Amino acid sequence: MEIYIHLPFCKSKCAYCDFNSLSGQEEGTVFSYLSALNREIRLAGDAYGKAEISTVYIGGGTPSLLDSGRIKSILKVLGEHFRIRDDAEISIECNPESITSEKLADYKEAGINRMSIGVQSLDDANLKSIGRLHDRNIAISKIKLARQYFDNASCDIIVGLPYDTNDTVKEEIETLAPLVNHMSVYALTLEEGTPLALRAEEGKILLPSDDETEDYLELAEEILEKHGLIKYEVSNFASDGMECRHNLGYWTDEEYLGLGAGAHSYIKTSDGKNPIPTPIRFAHPRDIHAYIAGVNCANAFDMIPRAEMRVLDEKDVFNEAVMLGLRTSKGVKSGILNGHIPEELKGFFKEADGYTSLTRAGMAVMNSLLVRILKL
Ligand SMILES: C[S@@+](CC[C@H](N)C(=O)[O-])C[C@H]1O[C@@H](n2cnc3c(N)ncnc32)[C@H](O)[C@@H]1O
Ligand code: SF4
Numbered sequence: 031m032e033i034y035i036h037l038p039f040c041k042s043k044c045a046y047c048d049f050n051s052l053s054g055q056e057e058g059t060v061f062s063y064l065s066a067l068n069r070e071i072r073l074a075g076d077a078y079g080k081a082e083i084s085t086v087y088i089g090g091g092t093p094s095l096l097d098s099g100r101i102k103s104i105l106k107v108l109g110e111h112f113r114i115r116d117d118a119e120i121s122i123e124c125n126p127e128s129i130t131s132e133k134l135a136d137y138k139e140a141g142i143n144r145m146s147i148g149v150q151s152l153d154d155a156n157l158k159s160i161g162r163l164h165d166r167n168i169a170i171s172k173i174k175l176a177r178q179y180f181d182n183a184s185c186d187i188i189v190g191l192p193y194d195t196n197d198t199v200k201e202e203i204e205t206l207a208p209l210v211n212h213m214s215v216y217a218l219t220l221e222e223g224t225p226l227a228l229r230a231e232e233g234k235i236l237l238p239s240d241d242e243t244e245d246y247l248e249l250a251e252e253i254l255e256k257h258g259l260i261k262y263e264v265s266n267f268a269s270d271g272m273e274c275r276h277n278l279g280y281w282t283d284e285e286y287l288g289l290g291a292g293a294h295s296y297i298k299t300s301d302g303k304n305p306i307p308t309p310i311r312f313a314h315p316r317d318i319h320a321y322i323a324g325v326n327c328a329n330a331f332d333m334i335p336r337a338e339m340r341v342l343d344e345k346d347v348f349n350e351a352v353m354l355g356l357r358t359s360k361g362v363k364s365g366i367l368n369g370h371i372p373e374e375l376k377g378f379f380k381e382a383d384g385y386t387s388l389t390r391a392g393m394a395v396m397n398s399l400l401v402r403i404l405k406l
Pocket of ligand 1: 150187
């Protein structure tokens with residue numbers, strides 16, 4: 031089983047971001063949230079603590095904004111209530127401006143062994159326009175600092191930002207590739223209601239076209255492969271053996287428990303005490319105050335309010351295995367797709383080691399292939 035822990039606090043909100051995170055929260059709220067999280071870990075441990083934990087991902091928000099003593103204490107409580115494997119991958123999301131040597135040393139002491147650093151761009155005009163709190167130099171120097179403590183470091187990049195050109199994308203990927211052994215490259219999603227979407231609607235900012243953004247993604251892929259960072263999922267690249275085990279779990283049917291506001295869980299087996307229909311997906315309330323109140327009123331993990339809950343039927347299980355598995359370069363177990371790929375589409379698929387995956391051309395038209403394969 032995997033564990034995701036959500037820390038929904040940021041120093042300020044970036045112009046493109048629709049993630050469940052808030053800025054400007056008072057210390058009292060942060061304290062109440064962390065206390066509720068603590069309580070939730072205990073309740074979840076009572077329900078699922080016997081499960082072996084293979085990965086932990088502390089995401090946000092901006093986990094690195096918090097005092098590192100608080101991160102240490104979250105991991106300590108987690109270790110007291112779950113059986114975390116000795117070789118577990120334990121990741122934390124960090125924003126460049128809040129990384130310090132002291133925090134890195136504390137993370138290491140707490141057992142964290144993987145850094146995911148949000149860089150987004152190395153172009154200062156882009157960084158300013160999307161409201162990032164770091165510039166190019168800070169991003170580069172903090173990645174180098176993190177590498178002094180951790181072998182395993184990733185950075186996130188968004189392409190399709192206002193000032194992107196072929197030259198800026200080429201330059202930033204070439205600069206970052208030698209500094210990390212994993213990179214996530216996302217195309218900008220203009221999330222409704224975000225300041226960036228509003229500026230774009232009002233014509234106050236001009237964004238690259240979809241075709242240009244597609245070109246930037248291809249360019250990034252080409253450069254990363256030259257540096258030995260090979261695409262293993264639609265948006266993810268890694269050097270050999272450095273794939274993110276936690277995220278791979280999401281795409282390959284691993285069970286996970288999401289702890290914290292808005293966190294999603296996927297459970298395949300009942301906890302034994304409270305038999306529940308499985309497999310099941312559920313999510314906590316996104317609102318941090320609703321989450322805090324819900325956890326504080328609950329005496330057992332399954333009494334914590336759920337904002338969403340869905341028991342998967344046979345059709346859902348098939349659709350999810352195909353949809354998620356085909357995002358990865360490994361693909362899905364061949365047996366699953368037997369008899370489901372129409373003859374005229376077979377050229378978009380390849381077989382290796384008992385797995386069916388998409389060819390490069392197939393990846394480019396994945397959504398239209400899925401429409402033909404998924405069960406309605
Ligand atoms: C949970 S978020 C935040 C991580 C961290 N707080 C940061 O800002 O660096 C993880 C990643 O999602 C990506 N992301 C967030 N919003 C996005 C959007 N609207 N379009 C594309 N990528 C986005 C960013 O690359 C970001 O680093
Ligand atoms: S991108 Fe990261 S730092 Fe920016 S608002 Fe979203 S979660 Fe916070």
